[in-house]
Amino acid sequence: MRKPMRQNVFRIFSGLLCSASIILLSVAEPARAGLPDGAGKLESYRLVGKYTPQEIEQLLSTEPLAQMWNQGRGSHNEPAPTANPVKMYVVRYKTPNFSGALTTASGLVMVPEPPGEKKYPLVSFQHGTIYTRDYAPSYPDKCVYTPWLTAFAGMGYVLSIPDYIGMGRSKLRHPYAHAQTEASASRDMLRAAKTLCSELRVQLNGKLFLTGYSQGGRATMALQQLLERDHAEEFPITASAPGGGPYDHYLFWTNTLRNPNQMSTVVAAFMIVVYNRVYGFKEDMGKIFNAPYNEYVGSLFDGTKTEEEIDNKLPVTLQEMLRPEFIEEFTQGRNLFYLAFVANNTNAWCPKAPVRLYHARGDEANPFEMSQLTAKFMRRLGADIRVVDVGDHKHIDAFVYALMATKRWFDTF
Numbered sequence: 001m002r003k004p005m006r007q008n009v010f011r012i013f014s015g016l017l018c019s020a021s022i023i024l025l026s027v028a029e030p031a032r033a034g035l036p037d038g039a040g041k042l043e044s045y046r047l048v049g050k051y052t053p054q055e056i057e058q059l060l061s062t063e064p065l066a067q068m069w070n071q072g073r074g075s076h077n078e079p080a081p082t083a084n085p086v087k088m089y090v091v092r093y094k095t096p097n098f099s100g101a102l103t104t105a106s107g108l109v110m111v112p113e114p115p116g117e118k119k120y121p122l123v124s125f126q127h128g129t130i131y132t133r134d135y136a137p138s139y140p141d142k143c144v145y146t147p148w149l150t151a152f153a154g155m156g157y158v159l160s161i162p163d164y165i166g167m168g169r170s171k172l173r174h175p176y177a178h179a180q181t182e183a184s185a186s187r188d189m190l191r192a193a194k195t196l197c198s199e200l201r202v203q204l205n206g207k208l209f210l211t212g213y214s215q216g217g218r219a220t221m222a223l224q225q226l227l228e229r230d231h232a233e234e235f236p237i238t239a240s241a242p243g244g245g246p247y248d249h250y251l252f253w254t255n256t257l258r259n260p261n262q263m264s265t266v267v268a269a270f271m272i273v274v275y276n277r278v279y280g281f282k283e284d285m286g287k288i289f290n291a292p293y294n295e296y297v298g299s300l301f302d303g304t305k306t307e308e309e310i311d312n313k314l315p316v317t318l319q320e321m322l323r324p325e326f327i328e329e330f331t332q333g334r335n336l337f338y339l340a341f342v343a344n345n346t347n348a349w350c351p352k353a354p355v356r357l358y359h360a361r362g363d364e365a366n367p368f369e370m371s372q373l374t375a376k377f378m379r380r381l382g383a384d385i386r387v388v389d390v391g392d393h394k395h396i397d398a399f400v401y402a403l404m405a406t407k408r409w410f411d412t413f
Contacts, residue, residue: 040191126212217245
């Protein structure tokens with residue numbers, strides 16, 4: 001197969017298709033300034049939990065969490081998260097959807113106690129792929145990230161944790177892997193979190209850190225690009241630490257073709273279904289997916305299905321799931337879905353704040369090469385960026401090691 005013309009996607013198409021690609025790219029990049037009035041407005045907040053230092057330790061005391069926690073600490077001898085109690089608030093706030101219209105999104109703010117004279121740094125954490133709305137961060141009792149993030153907050157950080165549009169308390173369809181709304185929803189969550197801190201009399205010390213894992217790693221990159229380009233005075237970034245992210249969607253695609261795994265195949269299906277809707281392609285699923293998947297794939301990602309339910313409905317390989325002509329056209333860069341994937345990459349720019357890409361060399365879903373190539377490209381543009389290998393772990397397990405290494409780095413500022 002000939003390689004796609006990745007250096008300049010505008011040259012792929014001609015005539016009407018070229019015009020469509022220009023429109024697509026302008027929509028897919030992280031949202032620019034000139035947003036509707038009210039973006040980031042805090043609509044409501046509600047206390048949903050409080051953990052004492054002892055309860056935070058208890059969260060991390062059960063297997064396999066305890067084993068991962070202790071291994072993640074390694075020889076660094078971090079103290080147990082006993083310094084601060086933590087309160088959790090579910091917030092609702094305004095943010096633009098992919099159409100530009102304001103909608104209500106939700107998220108979780110974790111605040112270390114006590115407020116008053118002590119000042120805390122602010123962290124925006126972007127979560128990884130979640131298929132079920134009520135497994136998102138604003139449902140902390142169900143969210144898998146809760147124990148680790150609570151410990152992070154307990155060690156003296158305010159955490160702003162967006163659900164993204166269509167997850168958590170939102171009833172919209174989630175525009176998964178859409179860089180524009182991942183970035184804008186995270187930015188507006190930061191605005192809502194700062195408003196909440198003001199109302200709670202929690203003082204911030206002016207340091208702003210960005211981090212996230214998997215989908216959240218890509219979302220963190222998109223958020224950093226948006227803030228540095230359009231909101232540098234409002235949100236001066238101290239440091240950014242994306243983890244295990246698919247920063248190059250074409251590399252993600254080719255890796256999934258070569259190294260099939262259930263997680264990546266399901267993610268690819270999710271992206272195709274979302275881009276078909278978000279960009280108005282209106283393609284018949286029968287032209288993309290093999291039977292019987294074409295009959296129901298669109299209904300799998302409505303926010304009500306669990307990961308297990310979706311896994312049971314889809315095969316392990318792209319070759320089983322997708323029509324061969326679609327795979328060939330995509331791999332050769334000859335269809336709009338290829339263009340949508342590439343337009344939502346988050347590696348073709350130069351960050352200003354320092355960046356560390358935390359990634360496991362054993363990652364089967366998003367290969368370690370993803371971060372290596374991203375860092376190499378960004379360094380050539382002048383970025384202060386480095387890849388940190390967090391070990392020979394699988395994609396899901398590596399989150400804990402990436403998060404703890406991230407916290408150690410943030411502590412140095």
